[in-house]
Structures are given as C-alpha cells and as structure tokens.
Amino acid sequence: AQSVAQPEDQVNVAEGNPLTVKCTYSVSGNPYLFWYVQYPNRGLQFLLKYITGDNLVKGSYGFEAEFNKSQTSFHLKKPSALVSDSALYFCAVRDPPGGDYKLSFGAGTTVTVRA
Amino acid sequence: DADVTQTPRNRITKTGKRIMLECSQTKGHDRMYWYRQDPGLGLRLIYYSFDVKDINKGEISDGYSVSRQAQAKFSLSLESAIPNQTALYFCATSDWDRGQETQYFGPGTRLLVL
Numbered sequence: 094a095q096s097v098a099q100p101e102d103q104v105n106v107a108e109g110n111p112l113t114v115k116c117t118y119s120v121s122g123n124p125y126l127f128w129y130v131q132y133p134n135r136g137l138q139f140l141l142k143y144i145t146g147d148n149l150v151k152g153s154y155g156f157e158a159e160f161n162k163s164q165t166s167f168h169l170k171k172p173s174a175l176v177s178d179s180a181l182y183f184c185a186v187r188d189p190p191g192g193d194y195k196l197s198f199g200a201g202t203t204v205t206v207r208a
Numbered sequence: 209d210a211d212v213t214q215t216p217r218n219r220i221t222k223t224g225k226r227i228m229l230e231c232s233q234t235k236g237h238d239r240m241y242w243y244r245q246d247p248g249l250g251l252r253l254i255y256y257s258f259d260v261k262d263i264n265k266g267e268i269s270d271g272y273s274v275s276r277q278a279q280a281k282f283s284l285s286l287e288s289a290i291p292n293q294t295a296l297y298f299c300a301t302s303d304w305d306r307g308q309e310t311q312y313f314g315p316g317t318r319l320l321v322l
Binding site (some may be wrong): 102125129135136137138139144145157183184187196198199200201 | 212214215216248249251252298300305306307308310311312313314315316
C-alpha cells in the first residue's frame, strides 16, 4: 500500500527566508504526488502535483516541489516565505492507474512564519 | 474552494443522535469523497462515490453511511453518533488530468459529539 511521511510536525521560519516542508513516499510503481494547504478555519486547497515530466513542479502562491526518485522524496519549497504562508501543509500520494485508487495523506506539517 | 460547499459548518450533537452532513458541488465532477481529519492523523477516507450508482467504503466507514442523491450532492450520515466521531469532516470532488485525479475540498464541517 502507498503511504507518505512528513517527518516534521512543525516548521518555523522567519519571513523572507526559504521554506522547506519535507515529504517522503512509499509506493509500488511510479508515484503520483500532491501538496495541499489548509489555512486556519478553511478547507484544503490544492497547491501542486507531480504526475510525470520535470522533477521540479511549480504551483500556486509561489510554491514549488522537487520530485526525487532516488530519495523517494517530494519536498515543498518556497524561496521567500511570507507570514501569510503560515498554515497546515499536507503531502499526499496516489498509486498509478490499476493500483489502489486511494489518496493517502501525511499527518501534516504546521508552518509558522514569523515577521 | 467555493465550488464545493458543506453544511453545516459547525455542529454540536449528543451521543446517540443521528446527524447528516451535506455536500454540494457545482463543478460537474462525477467523483465525490468524504474524509475526516483528526490531529496528527491527517485525512482518512470514509466513503467515496464514482457516480450516482457507485458508492464504496473507505478505510474507516464503520459507523457512517452515505447517500448520493444526485451528481452534485453527497451526504454523510452518522446513524448514532459517538464521541470518537468528533472530528473535522471534509467533502471533496475530483477531476482528471493526464490519467490522474486531483481532488478539490470543501471548507469542512466541524463536528463535536458530547
């Protein structure tokens, strides 16, 4: 069965500094990977996804993620964090077609960006 | 996402009561999902529906039931609520891109069972 792990419960950075939220995955076959963000009292919002192609994926709000097959990682990055990026971030993975349909979420990482 | 709405947004109920959480979407998507979110556990799938006549159990369906009244509506029911069903519940729909789904979530329903 597929799974993702987010090794950090919390990430704290200063505004203007680079932000990285880590995610590693375990799947049979090629992975299909997603990042979602949950702002306080809001639903989950789709940020970006990796299906095939370039290992660097660009998404909403200036975020990008790098797919690394050898390290089985899909870390979310932003070059210069904003206070408004403070939120709960979820990594998710789905097996390719023919496998289990299910979207499996990590436990989430709380990001706090201080002014 | 404003195209996926959930009602109510907050609900307090007592143990043993029956409650229904409703989800509506204007995206025209066939697939709809119900998840619950618990701190430290991420999101876990309760039920999913690929179309009006296709409903399937997720990983934690016990104690829940669903109804897909129309393409746009997918309701989640707790027949007899218990305190450990206190959670944040999300409805989602999905579309397809290059053979893969992307899910879009509603704003969530916060449920407290006393």
